[in-house]
Amino acid sequence: MSAWLVVAMGAGAASAMAAFLWVASVLRAGAPEDRRYKDRPPTFWRLAWPLTQPLAAHLGAWTSARTRFVQLERLRRAGLEHTLTPEQFLAGRLVAGLLALACAALVWSPRGTPPLALLAVAALLGQALPASWLRDRAEARRRAVLRELPFYLDVITLAVESGLNLPVALAQAVDKGPRGPLRIELGRVLRDLKAGRPRAEALRALGDRLATPAVSSLVAALLVAEKQGSSLGPVLRAQAEQRRNERFLRAEKLAMEAPVKMLPPLLIFVFPCTFLILLFPVASRFLEEGWLR
Template sequence: MGQLAVAMLVGLAFVSFAAAVIYSAVRLKEEVPDEDREYLDPLPKGLRLLWPLLRLVDYHVCQRLPQRLLAGPAESLRLSGLLYLMSPTQFLALCLVSMAGFLGLAIVAFHVIDFDSALALAAAAGFGFIYPRVWLKDSLKKRQKLMVKALPVYLDFLTMGVEAGLNMAGAIGQAVAKGPSCPLKNEFAFVLRDLRSGLTRAEALRRMDERVRIAQVTSFISAVIQAERMGASLGPTFRSQADQRRTERFQLAEKLAMEAPVKLIFPLVAFIFPVTFLVLMFPIAVKFMQSGAF
């Protein structure tokens, strides 16, 4: 009878604790204000599932962090073009949720395989915290690669527009209207918006340079600003920049092709050569064993 009473008390305590946790979570969620994403980028499918939890952590934890901790994520999000997807505090919330998720998975996995190591758990938590930053860095590299690839095409559009008699704003407008869809198209759209709002061409292009920070774009903007100061025609400037960007792409392709044999040395030595020697030597070893040499 005493054991039954103890079991009932333990069960009641567990139910009370679970009810308190659920009640607290509901109250905390109700305090989070609604989010208007009408003018924001749509969320990816995986991130959409985690978004309510991210907003909960963001509102109650990350928005209370000092501003100096948000400068780095804000700059990375801006350069990656993801500042219209999430705020810096939401990105930090993603890091915390990812850390907790990887830590929970590690605890379950280590429990299944009967492995106990505080260092391994700390490593799993650290990897979970760093993983969103790796994803952000990969998004930045992908965006920069797309912009560098599309730059000669847009320079051709600008060249044709200027040589046809359009001014800078008109040429950019035609490039944005008829150019391929890519991050560079959005950046030129921002330049066109800045020009229509009253900024000079130099100021609008400098703002674009600050947003992207790509060497090829910086070179193009510097050449345009220099041509404008010297009173030179923009058509030849755009054409020479397009030719130079294509030459750089061909040179980069040649460089990567020359690096390929060097990069193949380690896989060959570590994986392919041992398997090849094993396949060749196995029949010889079997014959020696059958002949009694071993």
């Protein structure tokens, strides 16, 4: 038994040493990243940066081109393509899963060894949270763009009809418009134009980044007007009117959906409590009279 104990202790020590050396190699692999021209990472990635950056360096060799492309498109929809790389986002998901697993094991520790099913569910939920957050951010960004687009189109239309060209009109809209994702994207279009990028390519890049039918329709209309040499004022005014009508239609649709969305909470929470309050005196009277005995 003593010989087996010595062998087991030696195997455990060797496994611990191998794990320590692997973790150390992972932490050393992440070279410092030059982020002078990148945006600030989200809060979770900023706090877990000492872990996500080395893991991202290792995940690069295991991430396929298709996975990298799909993840980059999701980051672009959320406005994070200049904040995180696909490998860094996937590393953040891995770290979130490990943290959720550790939290589940810590909570279950007073009861003994946690079951493997609980650890697996915790890890899956933890790694799914960043993906859910990214989808919510992309959807909120899309709604903000659709909400701000009519105002920006009105400003650009007034500037163009007053005699300014399109880049100057965009600059006026960026200067006077409210803060939001659309202002940031129009500012990127201006930077592309100042860097010498053709106007058509800058506008197509705007449509690809936002990936909404309203912006795609606007970009297509501007490109057709520029190609045909027609005036941009009527085109922009028609686009602004159409976007405003679409916003009113979305508001009416949400108002019509509100009663349907309120029905489940009413049936589950409000109506049972109301019936209990109304029927309590009746049930008390029946008990007093002995009818329910």
